Amino acid sequence: MRKIQTYLLPITFFCIIFGGFVVHVLTVDRPQSEMENRALASANITPSPQEIFSGDWSKQVETYISDQFPARDTWMRNYVNFQRIVGKTYLNDKYAVDDKSGWIISKPAAAKPEEELASFASDLQHLSEGLAEKHIPFTFYSLPAKATYSREPSPGYMPEDAGIANNTKLHELVTAAGVDNLRLYNDMQDDFSAERNFYKTDHHWTIRGAYSGYEAFISTLSERLGETIAPIPYDEEKTFCLPNQFAGSWNKILYMTVDNDEQICYNEPDSFATQFTIYDGTIEDGVTAPYEAVYGRAKQMSADAVVNYAEAYSRDFAELTIVNKNYDSDKHLVVIKDSYFNTIQFHVASHFKTLTILDLRYLDKEIIPYLQSMQPDYVVLAYNDRNLKLMPE
């Protein structure tokens, strides 16, 4: 005689797997993963015979099933929590979390092979020489990255992060290649502290850290330009912060499992809202954008919205041209940048007649001829010191 209790397990098993299938079919696909900061795979329902027979289509379907699996973010978040419960040192093999302070610390980087650093130095040399042909001066700036200068608390048995050594070596190679360069950290050291300068849960600097960077940037650049340009003094009274919860980039990789009370803060003169004409692209393209649509979009968001760094300050534009009517210098400055510069782009722009900002990740142009044709007065490449390639990661 069949025992009814023997049905319990197979029926439960079937309900889970068939239920998962049905929910998957009924769930609307998501185009983007906010946590993973990437586009999710969509269904390819009309594969070509070649895609089918090569096995490419089956791979696409597997990626699609994985990307669009019901409650994917919840599963991923629970996996991070599981790693924390079992005491994994580096969650998702990337970040350590100090539960007491809420700091997220990256796994120590290894020393980069000299060839890799030399390759970047060589790219910078080509860039500098290409600009020199048109008598355009150039300086390479490395900006202090959180991963390099925020190392505590870190397990005592782990080796030191090689970020500083990599950065030092790179500057040596760049100097040897005859390219003007500057390690911004050296000019920020007086009041440098990781706690003040960096977010606990994001890989960027805070407004305070960015402001120190801006001050050092303007001071050192004014020396190179031979002009007296003084940075706008930091005014504590001008600082205001949003009530919104902050979605730090490293916390997003950990599926927002790290509690934090971090805030998005700003420190800028009121005149910024009106003194610039901003072009999304070149002036000739003629596509203008209001200041509030470019910088600090989070200010317009509702207080309960979770805000990330790009929404807080600025997203990455392929090319942004800022024309300033209240300038100190009538120079046209071009900055090739990564996301660290976004926080201070208008602070820097406030000193020059024209500032062009280029992001090579999105700019689909040959950079040297393009810069030569632009004929700016000065070109700066400003990357955070973890970026060791001309094409930032």
Add this chain to the structure above:
Amino acid sequence: MVFSSLIFLYVFLPLVIVLYFISPKMLRNTILLLASLFFYAWGEPKYVLLMMLSIVLNYVLGIVIENTASQSKRKTLLWLVIVSNLAILGYYKYAGFFVDIINNYLAQPIEWQAVPLPIGISFYTFQALSYVIDVYRKDVKAQRNFLDLSLFITLFPQLVAGPIVRYQTVAEQIKKRLATSEDWMIGTRRFVQGLAKKVLIANPMGEIADHVFSLSGGDLTTGTAWIGILAYSLQIYFDFSGYSDMAIGLARIFGFKFEENFNYPYIAQSVTDFWRRWHISLSSWFRDYVYFPLGGSRVSHEWKLYRNLLVVWTLTGFWHGASWTFMAWGFYYGILICLEKWVLLKWLARIPRVLRHMYILVIVMIGWVFFRANDFTYAFAFIKTMFGLTDAPLYNYETILLTKDYAIYFVIAIIFAMPIYKIYHNWSEQKASTSLSFDWSLRITQTIYYGALLLFITMFLVNATHNPFIYFRF
């Protein structure tokens, strides 16, 4: 398609189960065959044709051999089928290896474009060979129904990584089988156990092994080397036995009863014992189709016994892959088994049980170094580091980090590599058979446990990127 993937678990399997059980019985084999072909074609559509060629060849020649009266003709036909099967296997798996050897002696090297290895070819070729040899030996009747023979060779639970199922085992079940609720329960339980072995233990162990075996000599310490080889030893066991559990469990859900493929090999007390417990279907295949025909242990001179053992074990190593390291790995076991037969087993019987365990664990781990390493240079350097014969330090931060982060996985893996759960399982099932109330509480507990385990595994699978089975490449 991989069992431990979301697409298998949440798309393929539920759809096949529904289609199978709502179909009339006469169509169920066809459903399973179509599902199996789809399963195989999913990753490598073009190789379905190769597999079908193998099936047609063995189907036709099986019938021809059965219908041939003359013994010499039967033998010729048998050799024809063996050579044909091995030629297909040899072309895809071994041709590159032999061309490389020949090229070492030629002034004008032979040009050879490497061909990708069709997944599971070693398994289904051996399965097909066993069928034809059994027909030749008149142990079984040739299968006249082409669909049924195709199903025997392609049945998706065991198609790509075994166990190597004998035709005798499933011939009757292909014709007629009954899947009861108890079969579904046992099959489900076994499948989830296998999935857990693969996803929760083998994959994390694989992360360690991959990391350690990718370290350059300068970064490898003695401690890290031992962690790496321990991790690999556990990975390969849980990976392969997990696959076998899933295969046996899935087959049981559809009413097939397969033979066991593993029996806690790491509790063995000799190499001979180890190979009675590891990949049992392969060992018994070589025993029945190579060792016995060579004369086995019934030989006129003792040296022939050792010759037979060395031939069988070198071939076993070679079956795993076309490289000298695999062959050396097989030969290594051949030598050890010869030594055990000659004198070692008698000595081992006199030493404490714990030392016998240590002996086999060290022997097996050294063997796995050859199995895992790409070449002898790396394998010997790794073994030297394990035994402190290099300048490598005893440990470094990697050793501490791996120990700290994976201690819980090691503990769980070691516990489940021993038959502790099996003892509990046998006790509970025995008690359930005599007490209805205990039976109910056991089934409810199992349902909750395995349901939760499945969800826990899903959490790992959603996070997994790629987790192929080690034995897929054989």
